[in-house]
Amino acid sequence: MELLYQMFPLALMSAVPLILGALGGLYSERSGIVNIAVDGTMQIGAFVAACTILFCERGGVSNTITPWLALLFAIISGMLFIAIHGLASIHFRADQTISGTALNVLAGGLTIYFCQILFEGKKQTDYYAMTSSFTRINVPILEDIPIIGPLFFQNAYITTYIAFFLVVLTWYLVYKTPFGLRMRSCGEYPQASASMGINVVRTRWKGLLISGALSGLAGAVLVMTTSSYYYVGTVHGLGFVAIATLIFGQWNPWGCLVAGIFFGFAQTLGYFSSSIPMLAGLPVEFYSIFPYLVTIIALVLFSGRSMAPKASGEIYDAGKR
Numbered sequence: 001m002e003l004l005y006q007m008f009p010l011a012l013m014s015a016v017p018l019i020l021g022a023l024g025g026l027y028s029e030r031s032g033i034v035n036i037a038v039d040g041t042m043q044i045g046a047f048v049a050a051c052t053i054l055f056c057e058r059g060g061v062s063n064t065i066t067p068w069l070a071l072l073f074a075i076i077s078g079m080l081f082i083a084i085h086g087l088a089s090i091h092f093r094a095d096q097t098i099s100g101t102a103l104n105v106l107a108g109g110l111t112i113y114f115c116q117i118l119f120e121g122k123k124q125t126d127y128y129a130m131t132s133s134f135t136r137i138n139v140p141i142l143e144d145i146p147i148i149g150p151l152f153f154q155n156a157y158i159t160t161y162i163a164f165f166l167v168v169l170t171w172y173l174v175y176k177t178p179f180g181l182r183m184r185s186c187g188e189y190p191q192a193s194a195s196m197g198i199n200v201v202r203t204r205w206k207g208l209l210i211s212g213a214l215s216g217l218a219g220a221v222l223v224m225t226t227s228s229y230y231y232v233g234t235v236h237g238l239g240f241v242a243i244a245t246l247i248f249g250q251w252n253p254w255g256c257l258v259a260g261i262f263f264g265f266a267q268t269l270g271y272f273s274s275s276i277p278m279l280a281g282l283p284v285e286f287y288s289i290f291p292y293l294v295t296i297i298a299l300v301l302f303s304g305r306s307m308a309p310k311a312s313g314e315i316y317d318a319g320k321r
Helices: 002-031 038-059 066-091 096-118 148-152 158-176 178-188 190-195 200-226 238-248 253-275 284-305
Strands: none
Touching (some): 002 038, 002 158, 002 178, 002 200, 002 253, 038 066, 038 096, 038 200, 038 238, 066 096, 066 200, 158 178, 158 253, 178 190, 178 200, 190 200, 200 238, 238 253, 253 284
């Protein structure tokens, strides 16, 4: 049990960017747009968040406000970046997978380019003080609850609770509101939705922009909880793991939460391998590939039972019946 108490907060920290990225993918795919660019948008969000913290430090902005400004600008940058995907895939009817892949490549190049401009030719940002970012907290009273308290309310980041709140909010919006019903209908039967007076293009834009906001937020949370600077390997493919989390979670907010925690444990297993007798003798390199190996296995096992929106990835043609 002591090992679980040690692992769980770290697993939650690793899971939060995956959960947020998966929720972002959920909004876009439920509206009918495949968003492969989650990884690239996370890179943009991480870069903008790190730069915001650095410039706030240099400008003397309070450490209380700085992390929230970093999240805000990461969200805005994610929306602006994913708007390129919207123009290509919604208005110009480009292949959504190719458009998203191109944005992933563009994000890496853009962040390196701006790092070199802003930080004297370096391919990474300068280091910022961790006191300017989020710090771990204990929640008074709740931390004393047996079993649950040490797991969820001790030594945790506030971003963990933001992620939990967004899971609940997403469930409510997608399944309990007219907006969610219209969005899901556009992802399943866009022509039928249009015949009922729903603006499919506008609905898909809303889903995609929310996706960009959440993906940018995921990148910001990642760099602000696991690092003190940004470089091109900060995200290192976790956007694709977030997409796997979405598929593993069956395009459902609660499924994304469970799958995200599962992959979070897979990422943190290497830190505690020496305490687990069955794993202690394995090479260190194994734990670097383990999260991605688990991702592939999970996709193979569950892809046959996946319930993706029927029209996700299809170019919307108003004249098609």
